[in-house]
Amino acid sequence: MAAQFGRRLRKGAMNTTVAAVAVAALAASQGPGLVTDDSGRQSTTGTQPSADGPAEDSATGNSPYYTDLPPLESPTPSTSADPAGATDVSGDSAAGIPATVLDAYKQAAAELRSAKPGCNLPWQLLAAIGKVESGQARGGKVDANGTTIGRILGPQLNGNGFANISDTDNGAYDGDARYDRAVGPMQFIPSTWAWAGRDGNGDGRKDPNNVYDAALAAGHYLCRFGWDLSDRNDLDRAILSYNNSTEYLNTVLSWLDYYRKGTHEVPDGTGDLPDNRSDNRDDPPGGTSPSTPPAQVPGGGTKPPEPEEPGSGGPTTPPPKPPTPPQTPTDTVDHLEHAGSAELTAMAGEAFGERISARAETEAGKGVGKVRIRFTIVGVTDTTFNGGEKVAVIVTGTSGVAVAPALQAGDATGDFTVRATVVGRTIPGVAYSASVTPRAADSLARTGDAALTCPAGGEFENQVQVKATYKGAVADGVAATATLIKSADDPTANDKGPYFKDADGKAVRTLTDLKTDADGLLTLPKLYADDTAGTYLLRLTTTGGAVLTVELTVTEPASPSPSPDTPASPSPSA
Template sequence: MAAHFGRRLRKGAATTAAAAAAVAALSASQAPGVTTDPDKPAATGTSASAPEDGAEQNATGNSPYYTDLPPLNSPSPSPSSTAGTSVTQGDAEAGIPATVLDAYKRAEAELRSAKPGCNLPWELLAAIGKVESGQARGGRVDANGDTLSPILGPQLDGNGFALIRDTDNGAYDGNSLYDQAVGPMQFIPSTWAWAGRDGNGDGKKDPNNIYDAALAAGHYLCRYGWDLSVQADLDKAILSYNNSQDYLNTVLSWLEYYRKGTHSIPDGTGRLPSSRSDEPGRTSPSPSPEKPGGSTPKPEQPNNTPKPNEPSPPSTPSPPATPTDTVDHLADAGTAKLSAMAGDTFAKKISTRAETKAGKSVGKVRVRFTLIGDTDATFAGGESVATVATDSSGVAVAPALKAGQKTGDFTVRATVVGRPAVKGLDYAATVTARAADALARTGEAPLTCTAGGEFADQVTVQATYQGAVADGVAATATLVKSADDTTVNDKGPYFKDADGTAVRTLTDLVTDANGRITLPTLYADDTEGTFLLRIVTTGGATLTVELTVTAAATPSPSPTASATS
């Protein structure tokens, strides 16, 4: 069965006739009002052309998908469905391979924490996984979630499919000429480059791993602030994955089916799909499921066939230029210097204006902001890419940018979605180490000790930055020779290392969540006098603490015995 399934994956576009049929099938199923490029009008005719290179692509690049619909009988999962006994078709279809099911539920749990407003149900991931790859070919994955063999869509060479030339040098799909949808959730490489996630914690983002792919799909469906408990947002999210009304209907059918009940089955035993959207001769759309509140009728198609002796209608004029078509360049709209300390949110958001050649602002244009460079900074929601539409003044304001723990410079590049010819606008951003600008002792008691003893009180300091608690700030403590000579003193008070050896410099100190550092116990050698402890933080905050060592108490002489007569 697996071999048969693989043959079905390779069907389509094998001959010129098959490719022509595939074009017709895909064209007939394009979703009205939704386009791959949100700035371009939806096609209203019966033919669709492949998007050009550089246009906004959805998750799959509109690759073919499986059109099988759920059985009419609702699932009635029971323990017997995994025990080798006879089950109904509903029971069999409702079963989801164990590792695949775990990946969907784990992704839902993570999104519930990372993007609670999205309300992503794991059943939606299961519905998309069913339509895209038949639940990873019936659950042919290992214990880590890696597919046992590649799952690839056809090459997107414009021959019946979108035209997407190679973007990954064949790293994911093995094709250095054109991209292909990859893995159990069928991501095209150019989308995976920014949407990829590490869902199983192995340090890699692999579209061929069901945990990584499911988490990536969850984040992908939750972008733009969509709330998937709202039908309109749910429809938009699904259509953004694959731009087809038939696709939307099929996914919604499986979503409702899985919501009625499902169960775990052993990996590799899932029921495999049998029909695909690019099969030759498939020109009629699949049935639409009913949505809550009523059915979704399809608009009637007008009969435009000319009658005998009737002149042919004039050709349809080219559509008017969209706002995106008028953009000549991007300009900064007052963005201040982008700098933040590690872990902080940048104080200023990036503002970019879309303008015509004459400098006129252009509204209703999508601007994509992409983080470039060695950085773990993210936009709000944990994304490295954000797309925002310009307002009536032509300005797009990126979501808040949060610095990660990596320090250094990186770039935020603004580009116009759907207009690759417009040069991107780069913003330089810097993440600096966490810093303090002031240090103070938390106590006022004098720090004294007798020679050869230990100080009764430990030194605790409080770090602040611009009056606020400065947490996570690195500091160094050194026992110095004098206020003017900050070299390490070779006598006087000292700390002890783990082996009990005297040390007079402490590095790798870091302020806690309250901005405080408590130093280890100080000891004194036999040298009397006043000594200085100097504490310095990143950012230049400095505090000098005075330590006093007094002479050890002189023991009283033993009384002598009285003379006896």
Template structure:
């Protein structure tokens, strides 16, 4: 829930004084500013997120919030205190219901992995959850984190609050006339439609589930490239959640309190704050006590609208009017109220290569029925379709404000790795004006040249394995072509590209011969090493054709031939079978007369 501004702000002076005094040091560094809400009304705030950075009104529609401040005593002894000096603790206020605490921490862990530069502390989610719903009404949730009964803020019918007519057909808040902030983190339906997340993995995005709501709040606070470790970005993020200086001050006090220490308590045992920004009841500092025995009042219960004009009972906030019975005061012609339609402001074609930024930015012109330009209007750009394209920070939604010529220019859109077409829809934030769709197309990464990295001859014996693997380098306009799709096919010849049914082959995962490989991609240097090549028993010269998206082609020659056998060395001249010199006969050798 969140505060409202100007003449519609019904907040006791005591609340303002308490909150302002508690955080004077935080407020001193902020400069005055003006922002425009979803209906074109200007609302003052000391610090507001710049519309050009994509801040979209507020997550809560500036609904009411709890104003109670944490105890002055830290939840654990201050390390700087004098040794031996007892420090009173406030365990009841430092306690956070177990399931709710788990949701905050899991959401912060998820953002630490997805957007490490945001530096989101889980204690910030706890601080916002505290002032929005008292940690889901003291942890009244079931095992999967869904609140036991719905949590609704008052209907936003312009009667003391912002005017936000129904945007969800009553799907989330049960009201088909006006919106309510919904769930433990108090998202209005129009914000939940694009910011909602599935935090507990059940396949649904439920604003009444503390895991879903905490993760959505984490992503909401981490959009626009904000670094929450810096005070300026932290202030901008919190103010984008609820555009109120008092709200910022209250959240900051709880953030610092939880940073000093907290502990887990059983679900359903947490107490509820009592001060409310919409009833004039000032926030208080709970007195430290060993155990919180307070009975929650109806401030955080499911606020199903009852009879209009029902006065508040002592110590209880006024009930909101029933759905559709509010009587919003007439609104003067604000810029948003005068918009009749949207026009394309010259966007001609949105095409980008995978992984690259779209060169053209989307421009949309807001016009009256007479065709006149309307400035200071928030235009919401939403990416629709099966794509991983995104605006800055990985967001699928961005907001820009129309200038004096009525034109709002979307932030730079960057293509992901998924190819194909998707839609970017422009709508007027806070007004039911037909949207304007822009078609965007992501094309494949391409290469215009392929070459082998090593030009050695590739030979093999029948039935053997080629000693060298084929490695190629793809380039586009002389630069390495990263992530380009490559196909390798063993063809019959350079003139006949049909797949060969004999000769060299690759092996699939099962070890079977394959002669076409697809799904290959070059690395960051444009390189690709093909798998090993094998030869069957067919000898001859064969062709491996490598192609890429973009038309680059390379033919590689492969040779299969039997190993050469060495010829026998010529033999020496044959020796004579008998000696040329006569041998003496045995008789001749005998002595005469023997």
């Protein structure tokens, strides 16, 4: 269908040109921010981020992509509506998305709504990228688990018309042990998949050839750095980070707008196939089209071309040696160095005050710019980088320094490590030790000033409530202990006077495992008094050293007054 549509466009070039002029005039009348292409299709551009970053710093390595645009006509909706926000347009083949592929996009977007609600990722954006990258997994040629039937590989990124990215996975994902290739329905390069990969179908594997895994990975990739995709500038940045090309941005936005107007599912394997690629070649040098996988061999990898048989008419000419690719900045890196990172310590739930930085250097100690540094959090911890990721890839500046995103401590305390390595090289990395300490308070104060008094054998009318702060701010989730002590100088638990009750109603005079709430408040259980009158002390302590001592008074029980009906004793004279 896509091929027929392409032929109709070529046959009707004159009519399309006239239509483009008319649509362009209409776009100009509708205000700024609308761009009309040569076929009259419109897309909103907004403020464009810079598109001068290195090819390695993208999901696809800036591999070729399909440039086919959606039809000029909007999808024609029917009366049924999709609960995820798309309208059923069952009559429009261009709006059809293969059933398994569509399910993968919707599942990924649903998980991102829970994991990163501030990202506001629409599933239609994943569909738009999937369309442009692989034609929705070659029209939905996937098995029942969502894995593509045959691998979808981009061309070798060997510097010959494309980026130059040496092999980073020993051919594990792309079958090429010399250069990287974009892999799978969302076209991840292996070095990006190594940290961005996800298990989207719950089979315990992270496979870039599986549409569920790839869609979820793409969603997390687009939602990193705290981007809000409902904001146009963040949306542009996210798409450009996937493939750093303004044309790519506009193509994805065109399909995003089209899918938002309506889609429907079609059977797997029957989706429309795109015709045109950004490299304008049917068979690019050094690789295969994303729609044609190389021959497979048992155990993975690709089958090399068969050598030609030597002729019988004389000596053969040896094949020419392949050209030596130009040296990249990454090739010149000899080692990594710490770049002034201070001691890394933060309280649970707080952001780390210092950021990790590493410097890529040559053998002579000169900093190397435009090198990708991968920072990975290692160890049992729920600390993440800002944005919720455990891995961040940062490109070094002109001085050779890459600064990792800020670390955000979780609730788990203890030590962990952050390791920095050079993407695309096997040179030793550098490690940074970090620690998360328990939540703390440096001040405690009662929230009320009512006297805490009780007659012997009774219960205190008022409960003790305190508020914890740390450096003047609310200290939530701070561990505390309450003890009825013997004296100001003797903090051991008293054996008489006021007491708390445990679950069995028995007297206890020390409470542990207490924690302040989200507002830093802690309300103690009710206090009771035994039959010993006197003045007693309740001491509260917290992690971080906050201490508060509260005075409790137990009075003598009131003497019973004589009843009015009791007769008076007779006098001695009587």
